[in-house]
Amino acid sequence: QITLKESGPTLVKPTQTLTLTCTFSGFSLTTSGVGVGWIRQPPGKALEWLTLIYWNDDKRYSPSLKSRLTITKDTSKNQVVLTMTNMDPVDTATYYCAHIGRAGLTAQDYWGQGTLVTVSS
Amino acid sequence: QSALTQPASVSGSPGQSITISCTGTSSDVGGYNYVSWYQQHPGKAPKLMIYDVSNRPSGVSNRFSGSKSGNTASLAISGLQAEDEADYYCSSYTSSSTLVFGGGTKLTVL
Numbered sequence: 001q002i003t004l005k006e007s008g009p010t011l012v013k014p015t016q017t018l019t020l021t022c023t024f025s026g027f028s029l030t031t032s033g034v035g036v037g038w039i040r041q042p043p044g045k046a047l048e049w050l051t052l053i054y055w056n057d058d059k060r061y062s063p064s065l066k067s068r069l070t071i072t073k074d075t076s077k078n079q080v081v082l083t084m085t086n087m088d089p090v091d092t093a094t095y096y097c098a099h100i101g102r103a104g105l106t107a108q109d110y111w112g113q114g115t116l117v118t119v120s121s
Numbered sequence: 122q123s124a125l126t127q128p129a130s131v132s133g134s135p136g137q138s139i140t141i142s143c144t145g146t147s148s149d150v151g152g153y154n155y156v157s158w159y160q161q162h163p164g165k166a167p168k169l170m171i172y173d174v175s176n177r178p179s180g181v182s183n184r185f186s187g188s189k190s191g192n193t194a195s196l197a198i199s200g201l202q203a204e205d206e207a208d209y210y211c212s213s214y215t216s217s218s219t220l221v222f223g224g225g226t227k228l229t230v231l
Contacts, residue, residue, distance in 0.1 A: 037220070039222075046124065046222060046223070047159070047161075049212070049219070060218055063122055063217060096167070103172040103173070103176070104173045104176070106155045106172075106212075106220060107172035107173070107212075108157070108159075108169060108212075109172070112166065113166055114166055
């Protein structure tokens with residue numbers, strides 16, 4: 001059974017760096033074809049894809065946010081970490097992590113419950 | 122990369138069929154058979170409904186189907202049920218080796 005859970009601060013100040021952790025179980029990020037991605041959703045708005053990391057450490061980033069994002073994995077802890085720098089109120093959103101690999105190489109087939117991050121002074 | 126284009130809303134009566142479109146470019150939808158569809162109920166995480174244009178994950182009702190023609194992908198739902206009322210998002214792989222979502226479509230079951 002695959003599960004994922006996001007954790008991190010619920011409130012950050014403008015210009016600060018956000019660090020979110022996705023802790024997962026039921027799969028290994030060392031298995032060929034497996035990946036973990038991050039997606040966010042501002043309140044009342046659409047999903048926005050941010051980044052993903054594959055089992056072979058291949059990393060992909062949204063072109064519009066690439067300069068602010070870093071994704072890393074710790075396979076021994078079954079965790080993926082998202083770092084986003086220079087946070088702004090427009091970055092207020094629910095941040096989701098998701099598994100890739102049971103339904104092709106690009107579809108997010110299992111999702112975490114999401115964590116709401118508010119950016120405010 | 123620009124978000125894929127979806128209608129803001131669609132509606133249908135119970136038992137009817139509806140289709141939601143997702144329009145991109147030859148650099149995303151039209152260039153790859155890597156289109157996915159997600160269903161999201163209020164306050165819940167998205168759920169994968171269709172992957173690789175037309176494949177259904179295990180456990181997803183066969184009332185849901187996907188297709189693609191040129192730069193436009195479509196999600197069809199037959200035999201509408203009240204529980205189908207939700208937001209639906211498409212997603213595609215892109216020529217930049219990234220992913221992109223659509224703007225979302227709110228489905229109302231009348």
